[in-house]
Amino acid sequence: MRKINFSAGPSTLPLELLQKAQDELLNYQNKGFSIMEISHRTKIFEEVHFGAMNNAKKLYGLNDDYEVLFLQGGASLQFAMIPMNLSLDGVCEYANTGVWTKKAIKEAQILGANVKVVASSEEDKFDHIPSVEFSDNADYAYICSNNTIYGTQYPSYPKTKAPLIVDASSDFFSKKVDFSNIAVFYGGVQKNAGISGLSCVFMRKDMLERSKTKNIPSMLKYAVHSENDSLFNTPPTFAIYMFALEMQWLLDQGGLEAINAKNEQKAKTLYECIDQSGGFYKAHAKEGSRSLMNVSFNVAKNADLEPVFVKEAEEVGMIGLKGHRLLGGIRASIYNAISLEQVQTLCEFMKDFQKKYS
Numbered sequence: 001m002r003k004i005n006f007s008a009g010p011s012t013l014p015l016e017l018l019q020k021a022q023d024e025l026l027n028y029q030n031k032g033f034s035i036m037e038i039s040h041r042t043k044i045f046e047e048v049h050f051g052a053m054n055n056a057k058k059l060y061g062l063n064d065d066y067e068v069l070f071l072q073g074g075a076s077l078q079f080a081m082i083p084m085n086l087s088l089d090g091v092c093e094y095a096n097t098g099v100w101t102k103k104a105i106k107e108a109q110i111l112g113a114n115v116k117v118v119a120s121s122e123e124d125k126f127d128h129i130p131s132v133e134f135s136d137n138a139d140y141a142y143i144c145s146n147n148t149i150y151g152t153q154y155p156s157y158p159k160t161k162a163p164l165i166v167d168a169s170s171d172f173f174s175k176k177v178d179f180s181n182i183a184v185f186y187g188g189v190q191k192n193a194g195i196s197g198l199s200c201v202f203m204r205k206d207m208l209e210r211s212k213t214k215n216i217p218s219m220l221k222y223a224v225h226s227e228n229d230s231l232f233n234t235p236p237t238f239a240i241y242m243f244a245l246e247m248q249w250l251l252d253q254g255g256l257e258a259i260n261a262k263n264e265q266k267a268k269t270l271y272e273c274i275d276q277s278g279g280f281y282k283a284h285a286k287e288g289s290r291s292l293m294n295v296s297f298n299v300a301k302n303a304d305l306e307p308v309f310v311k312e313a314e315e316v317g318m319i320g321l322k323g324h325r326l327l328g329g330i331r332a333s334i335y336n337a338i339s340l341e342q343v344q345t346l347c348e349f350m351k352d353f354q355k356k357y358s
């Protein structure tokens with residue numbers, strides 16, 4: 001029996017996709033070997049690799065102004081690669097909305113970039129997205145679109161003249177996005193679009209020009225990866241294969257508008273359950289900043305009930321509900337692969353739990 005898995009990442013994958021990988025694992029397309037066992041320089045692998053890149057761009061409706069890079073080191077390495085490759089002589093501006101932006105700010109500081117934090121919601125335990133205004137002439141303007149731990153998400157992105165850089169790790173491929181200001185849009189794919197080991201970076205081509213001028217090690221240089229079609233060295237071939245399956249799955253679901261409609265329905269169901277509990281449960285994020293992906297909440301009536309909640313949920317087959325260690329409480333991550341039915345099952349459990357303990 002598969003559990004209902006609300007883990008924040010790595011997280012649940014669509015069952016069909018796991019089954020397809022299983023079917024093909026020993027004998028990829030009747031070739032007599034696994035996709036894991038062949039060179040990344042073969043035509044067979046290149047079809048997977050470039051097919052995934054094309055479908056990723058297609059899902060976001062991107063034209064040739066953007067390139068897709070497949071990189072390693074997680075989203076966390078991007079925290080360093082961004083200032084290394086893209087800072088100029090000016091100011092690198094950041095909006096601080098939680099742990100992941102703090103880490104990105106720290107890496108830029110280590111590298112000696114001229115960092116300015118233009119907005120922060122830290123004093124309010126990151127319970128909302130602050131209003132953000134970036135300077136027109138900043139080297140870049142940096143945000144994290146969805147704050148995985150606190151359960152906040154930008155309802156829309158700040159308008160910027162400076163190139164906007166977005167860490168979209170935890171709402172990757174969950175909805176259509178307006179790219180008109182976006183220069184870099186990236187994430188580790190293990191939360192909402194595949195398995196760990198692969199980062200996918202959409203980069204506007206003028207950013208690659210900046211990278212070209214930098215004297216930095218090859219593996220850390222966007223321009224090197226771009227010139228080599230992300231095959232400069234051995235890429236994480238199995239993670240790319242899984243990502244390719246995920247891209248196809250999303251297209252089969254009807255694309256990002258269709259998946260977003262489902263995501264909205266799921267989030268609405270869960271927030272209603274929280275809001276209509278008469279104060280028994282309370283969401284961490286303020287209205288207007290609530291994430292459709294990660295719903296962080298407390299058993300407000302009595303925090304001692306939180307570990308009981310997690311334990312009793314596990315007993316009925318629901319896992320991954322313990323909140324992040326920095327925030328505590330409960331967190332339900334309801335990424336693309338979670339169905340409305342599964343969210344409804346959680347809500348039923350929550351109502352029963354409330355009855356039992358009020």
Ligand SMILES: *Cc1c(COP(=O)(O)O)cnc(C)c1O
Pocket residue numbers: 009073074075076077100144146147148167168169170188191
């Ligand atoms: C998980 C996460 C990261 C870190 O990702 P790694 O792939 O583990 O480096 C960065 N940003 C956000 C928003 C995340 O959710």
